[in-house]
C-alpha cells in the first residue's frame with residue numbers, strides 16, 4: 001500500500017479498531033483518537049505505527065490546531081453514528097486546514113417482516129413511545145450517559161445495559177447490567193426471558209455487534225422503540241474498512 005504521511009483516525013467504534021489494525025499492518029503512520037468515554041478505552045496501548053491519544057481536542061479549532069501541530073495529511077472520522085458533534089468538528093477542521101477527510105459510517109438497520117418497531121426521531125421521543133405501547137418491562141440499550149429522559153417513568157421497570165456501570169439515581173425501579181457486544185441471539189433471548197422484557201429501546205446504530213437483540217425481539221414478539229440517527233455534515237462517506245483503505249491509498253498517491 002502506498003502510505004500517506006500521517007492519518008488521524010477518530011475512533012470510538014469496533015470498525016475504527018479494525019481499521020487501526022489494518023493501518024498498523026500496512027505500516028501507515030496513524031494517530032487513533034478516542035474520546036475516553038468508556039473505562040476500557042483508556043486501556044488501549046499504542047501499537048506499532050498506530051499511536052493512541054485520549055480526550056477531546058477543544059472543538060473544531062483545537063482539532064485544526066492538532067492537525068497542523070502533528071502534520072496530519074488525511075483524516076478518517078470513524079466515530080459512532082450517534083456521535084452528534086465530532087463529525088461536524090472534523091468537517092470544519094478539515095475545511096479550515098484543507099485536509100482530506102472521509103467518514104466511515106455503518107448503514108442503519110432496516111425493519112423486516114415480523115419486527116414490531118416504533119421509530120422515533122430522537123431519544124427524547126422514546127418515553128412517550130413507551131407510554132403509547134403500554135410497556136412495563138423495558139430493556140434500555142441506549143447507553144448509560146443518556147438515561148435522563150427515562151427516569152421519571154415510575155410505572156416501568158427498566159433493565160439498563162451498558163459497558164460500564166450506570167448511575168440509576170432518579171429511577172424508581174431499575175436494574176443495571178453490564179455487557180459489551182458482540183452478543184448472541186440465544187444470549188439475548190435468555191436475557192429477555194429472564195427479565196420478562198416487553199420492549200427494547202435501541203439506537204439505530206447498525207452493524208452486527210449488537211444486532212442480535214433485534215433478532216431476539218422479533219422471535220419473542222417484543223416491541224422495539226428504535227431511535228433515529230442525528231443529522232450528519234456533508235462529508236464524503238463510505239460504509240466499510242476496505243473502502244477507507246482504498247481512499248487512504250488514493251490520498252497517498254496524490255500527496
Ligand code: NAP
Nearest residue numbers: 011012033034035056057058059079080082083084085086
Ligand atoms: P460527540 O457528541 O460527537 O462528541 C462530543 C465531544 O467528545 C467532541 O466535541 C469531542 O470533544 C469529544 N470526542 C468525540 N469523539 C472523539 C474522538 N474520537 N477523539 C477525541 N475526542 C472526541 O460524541 P459522543 O456521542 O460524546 O461519543 C463520544 C465517543 O464515544 C465517540 O468517539 C463515539 O464514536 C463513541 N461512541 C458514541 C456512542 C453514542 O451513542 N453517542 C456510542 C458508542 C460509541 P472536543 O470538542 O473537545 O474535541
